[in-house]
Amino acid sequence: MPKKSSTPLPLKRFxxxxxxxxxxxxxxxxxRAGYEVAVYDPRPGAxxxxxxxxxxxxxxxxxxxLIPWNRWEECARKVRHLxxxxxxxxxxxxxxxxxxxxxxxxxxxxxxxxxxxxxxxxLATNSSSIPVSRLEGESGxxxxxxxxxxxxxxxxxxxxxxxxxxxxxxxVLETGIAWVRSIGFVPLTVNKxxxxxxxxxxxxxxxxxxxxxxGNGYVDFQDIDRAWMIFxxxxxxxxxxxxxxxxxxxxxxxxxYYNESRDPKDHPPQALKEMIARGELGVKSGKGFYTYPDPxxxxxxxxx
Ligand code: NAD
Numbered sequence: 001m002p003k004k005s006s007t008p009l010p011l012k013r014f015x016x017x018x019x020x021x022x023x024x025x026x027x028x029x030x031x032r033a034g035y036e037v038a039v040y041d042p043r044p045g046a047x048x049x050x051x052x053x054x055x056x057x058x059x060x061x062x063x064x065x066l067i068p069w070n071r072w073e074e075c076a077r078k079v080r081h082l083x084x085x086x087x088x089x090x091x092x093x094x095x096x097x098x099x100x101x102x103x104x105x106x107x108x109x110x111x112x113x114x115x116x117x118x119x120x121x122x123l124a125t126n127s128s129s130i131p132v133s134r135l136e137g138e139s140g141x142x143x144x145x146x147x148x149x150x151x152x153x154x155x156x157x158x159x160x161x162x163x164x165x166x167x168x169x170x171x172v173l174e175t176g177i178a179w180v181r182s183i184g185f186v187p188l189t190v191n192k193x194x195x196x197x198x199x200x201x202x203x204x205x206x207x208x209x210x211x212x213x214x215g216n217g218y219v220d221f222q223d224i225d226r227a228w229m230i231f232x233x234x235x236x237x238x239x240x241x242x243x244x245x246x247x248x249x250x251x252x253x254x255x256x257y258y259n260e261s262r263d264p265k266d267h268p269p270q271a272l273k274e275m276i277a278r279g280e281l282g283v284k285s286g287k288g289f290y291t292y293p294d295p296x297x298x299x300x301x302x303x304x
Contacts, residue, residue: 010178012036015092017085017113022126023098024050025154031078032067033183038080040088047081058154065154089117094179096148098126101252106130107138114140122172124148128200129256131193133165142167146176149197153185161197163190195260204257207250208266210238215269221289222296226303239289240297243282251276 014035016023023039024047031037039047055072058065067075082088089095095117099109106125113123123139124146125132136142145165151157162176173189180187188198196204214221225237242250254268275288282288290296 009034009182010175011093013038013091013093014179015039015089015095015117017041017088017095017097017109018099019047019081020050020098020100021054022150022153023096024054026096026098026126026150027079028067028072028075029153029183029185032071032075035183036080037078038082038088038092040082040085047076047079051076054154063155066156066158067154085112086116089113089121092117092121094122094124094175096124096126101128101130103130103134106135110135110138114138120144122146122175124176126150129195129253131165131195132163132168133193136165136167143169144172146172147190147197148176148180149200150185151199158184159186159188159199161188161190161199163193163197165193195257204253206238207242207254208257211254211269211272212265214239215271222302225297229297229303236297240295243288243290243292243295245282246284247272247280247282247288248276 012035014030014037016027016030016037016039019027019039019041023041027037027039027047028051041047043049051072055069065072080088095113097106097109097113099105106127110123110125117123119141121141122144123135123141125135126149127147128149130147132145132147136145139145142165145168147161147163147165149161149163151159160180162173162180164173164176177187177189190197194201210221210224213219213224221239225239228234228237236244251268251272254266258266258268260266279285280287283292286292296302
């Protein structure tokens with residue numbers, strides 16, 4: 001059980017479908033909290049490969065992970081990997097899908113899960129941008145579906161958006177919230193369906209505004225980051241954060257919002273597209289708004 005959580009487990013058996021970066025972390029965190037965890041991924045060895053990659057990445061970045069290093073193997077051992085989706089979800093009370101962000105793929109995976117999971121199981125998606133109402137038609141139980149959206153769990157961002165679809169029962173939303181608490185995380189409840197959930201939407205408003213200011217030549221991005229750092233006391237500003245996420249990922253997310261609204265104000269600036277075309281993707285490519293591994297915002301004189 002997690003040290004800081006005293007919430008009783010609202011259910012016992014949890015399954016994750018798709019053990020990439022997110023699914024692997026979530027499976028380990030649920031196993032640590034005392035859940036029986038089963039996972040499925042069609043890519044052979046996916047869980048172990050992602051586990052190793054995650055461990056190497058976090059160590060390279062000198063991140064202190066949410067699960068202490070000396071407990072990683074133990075948590076990973078508790079996760080059962082199954083070669084068949086049927087077996088992974090057969091006894092699950094909550095199934096969290098974490099396959100790539102593609103609506104058609106998710107619909108297909110949801111149809112498969114719906115046919116194989118017990119009828120009473122809650123189906124949830126970890127999607128960053130797809131409201132679960134777009135998947136509920138494939139679930140065979142539209143009153144038992146949720147968005148359960150994690151951020152960077154192993155890096156200590158311990159908040160999770162929880163949102164229902166158009167027919168989700170209140171008790172299902174409550175179960176999702178209790179599940180999030182039981183793994184030691186803070187639920188951010190979205191009472192009515194909203195693109196971007198809770199915090200993603202706040203972060204997105206910031207991104208849209210600062211990209212507009214920079215992309216149209218009004219203010220230099222470093223001054224925006226300086227202002228943010230001085231005002232909030234944070235160690236990095238929005239442009240440094242976008243570098244961390246990956247500028248290609250930022251572009252895709254902004255385009256989801258633009259495609260939804262078709263409002264030109266929602267379109268990310270051309271200058272961002274040009275950076276991506278030059279291979280300037282942020283931390284992962286060594287250059288984005290800043291140059292890594294020694295970005296200007298980390299220097300002591302940056303905000304003096
Ligand atoms: P990822 O590409 O690292 O992992 C996806 C996994 O799904 C892969 O292991 C792949 O083999 C597997 N997969 C593909 N097809 C499958 C199928 N038919 N059945 C089962 N598994 C299948 O992706 P990720 O970054 O972990 O993202 C997963 C979801 O989480 C996406 O919806 C994404 O938007 C969301 N999300 C990602 C982040 C992030 O920072 N990466 C943060 C929050 C939410």
